[in-house]
Amino acid sequence: MKAPPQKTEAKLNIFALPSQTTLLFGLIVTVLLGTVFVGSIGPSPICTWPLALGLLFLPLRTFLARPERDFARHNLSPAGDDLADLQQAIETNAKAIGLRRTPRLVVSPSKRPLYTFGTRRHWYIAVNHEAALRLQESLEDPDVAPVAQARLIHELYHFKTGDYWQMGYTRELLRTVFLFMAWAATFFCGFGFLLIVAAPDFLQLDPTKLLEQAGNLTPEVRQMLLQIMPSPGEMEAVRQKAAVINLPLVLNFIVGATLPYVIMGGILWGLYWPKLWRMREFYADAGVVQAQGKATPYLSALTQIPLPLLKKYPYERSLAICQQGKGFLDIVREWWRRIKALLKRHPDAATRITCVKDPSQVIDNWVDAAILAGSLTLLLDILLVSPLTILYAGSWPMHFSTLAILVVVSLNLISPLAQGKSVWSDMLKIIVVVVALRLAWLLLTIGLMILLLVFAPDILSETLVAFVASSAHFAGYSDELIFDNLSAFVVKASILNLAQVLIIFFILMVALVLVAFLLRCLLTWYRFPQVNQRLMKVAYLVIGWVALLLGLTILPLITTALLRLTDLLNLPGIIVGALGLIIAATGLGLFIYAHRKYARRCPRCGTAVPGWYHVGKRCKACNALLHPWLIAEYEL
Amino acid sequence: MRKATLTLWLTRLAWGLLIFDVLLIFVVPADTHFGSLLLMIAYAAWLILTLVITSVWLMIRYRAFFRTWPGWAVPLITLILSSLVIQGILPVSHPNFSLFFSMLFVVSVCSAGVATAILLWYRDVGLGLIAWGLVILVWMLLFSWRFQGNLIELFFSSLIHPDKPSPLWWWNSLVCVCGWIIPLSVISFLGHTLRLILREWQ
């Protein structure tokens, strides 16, 4: 007998979807490390790869050193025998949620909350000693044990989701970038100023004359000193080299290369770092309720309302209460609250509870996704015009940020698609916001250029020379740097840049429509073998495949046509473009083959399942739940 | 137990030698010739050797203090102070005091190295020390060049006229400190990196 179709409110299993924490982590790393790596791969006025390697490995090194610093700073020590039961509970729960190793319990005399830290292979749960004893006691009391367990599982889930290392590495990366760039700015500015101050004296230095002044030197000492000091010929060579160095431009280069990283690092630290903190808590909370199979112990732990009381009253939603229209001041207050919430490292309880009750709330809505992608574009646009990467960005201005946005937005599409929502309008809105932000930035620059062209052409000319010189010829003068026809330059630059914005808009729209369609198709592959483990991997492959097609074929073709039309027929470009096309065609062929084989058939009875997938969808013939791994099972 | 007793004994001996040497410096007239050059050299060598060895031992013994930033700063301040005296920036007329500060300078040069080594052994701050040490060096050179004039000429002038107080009095101390910091920091950075990697894989 077939069971009647159940109309349940299916909750999304956020662990089966791309992690928002990982996405944020990737974003920060892309902005900070990606740009430096691009500078190392592409043409750059200075050798950038040591900087890129330094910024990659130094944070890793500090991340590895972090636990011992925490131990020293908070006076942590391994838990003794009096906490053996708590350590045992940690081990049991760690095994229950499938952790590959058990974190060690460490205690601190200072009043610290229960928190986690560690490296890839050494995990720790730290807690104040008295709090640990209380927690251990609670675990033995059947009335409150699930509440204490909820707190433990929450901490253990930070290891399960891997956010502990993402947080750790990001913190050290942000710190390293800020400190390194601040150091580089201080050191090289000092060095540059020293050269400016010392250069005239140094270049006029005549060692022979200097030694002649010293009448009390013996001939042997004089001869020895003459051998140590540069000869007149060598001094002349130095003078000739120095004559072509423009030291103010060197300083311009130093400030231009370091300052954007300091500012962008600060923005990422101020806005994205707190978001990463908040996001990890949602995932840990989701882990608790999924592991315990019910939300009440978690809610009791969070609200401190005794568990028996919460169990006594069933979960309910409140009736809608009519609210009066908001005045201007209320709206201002509301926005102020939102802005303050952006800087908070811990999510407020109401949001946490909302996310537990409806996990899909963890996933960014279109506004958040647009802000994320838009700010990513702005940050990349600003960093890519720094002297370290301007040569690369000048040759391939559309590649990096377009591909980064494509990946970020595509990953954000998976969750609404899984929920069966229409993504077309959200996608359009996201791209419009992203492009609008980019356009605003561009119009600001163009407007400034036009203003200067009209009112102060000399300043514009000097600024452009300084800007170009700081990257292309950062240390010297060049005849090529004279802008003969300023207005022609401004017009050409404006047209080329505005055209790029429109091109990016259309490319992104087309690419995202393609990605969304393919992902929607992919979600109907109910018969795909080991679907719970492999479907998301295929989704990442699809996104990568579209990014590859864009990066190897479409973007190079359009960029070359726009900026260097004569290079359109050069052989390496054609080969790379063709390679991209071949890969794209092969990928598409494989996708179509797999789609025909696995899509829209019930994995249990094989009956056709028409329509697109949505969470909680069942086969009409046998009532089998489709993609049950996308659903989280727990009681509210 | 035996090790602890030996340590205690050595520490007492070091303190005793230190006090004895300081007494010698102030009790024996600084311009005495001891009747022969050999004895004079032996006296100076005794002072230098015992002072350096005892100070090194005592720093190792009290390393808990020297691994802190204030502890690290003590030998550096001593170095700068004694350097000021021996370069004639801080005038000291009494010959025994001059001898004391000369010995202090020798001891501080070694102590600065030992203190840096202790600090870097216990704290993974090698990279920071090199980085900020270089910043201090460059900015000191810059300000010095700006306000004191052509440093190359000043340097030559101090070489040619060693009897006059040099305006580059800070240079010797700075070079000495950087001379210790740079190699020790590189070794420490590599050593700590290796230690961290090994600990991670243990």
Place this chain on the structure above:
Amino acid sequence: MKTTQFLSVPENRAAVRAISQQVLAEVEPDEVEVSASFIEPLIDMTARGEIVTVDTSDEAGGFGAADLMVTVVVPVVVAVLGNLLTKLGEVEIEELKKKLKREKEAKVFIKVTVEDIEVVVKRTKSPGAKRKIKALAGALNGALLEYLASK
């Protein structure tokens, strides 16, 4: 009579619930939805003389403590209604409503001051409620008047 004794009457509990939700809707609209399930348990806690204390030491990095406005609003509403019933010598809210309709001057008793709320806020140690004491007093006065004047 204990001021929380009136909670044994189901209608009185319903009144506490309705007024609390009204206050929340005004002071912390985002919480109305999530707090619905906590009002009844909080009424029980208040009846037992217990209160939720917000431990703000458990900040970022730890599990975190919920600073929910409902944990302050419910005890405040219970205290205010309990005092009102005691003062006017009634046991049930419905009777109180009728009395207020008969004796218009009795409405002067419906006045919640900032000090009344402060007593509860101090016990809960809620930083959120501390910041919004004035708004809470205003919303509570409005909600009480509206509820007690309703049919």
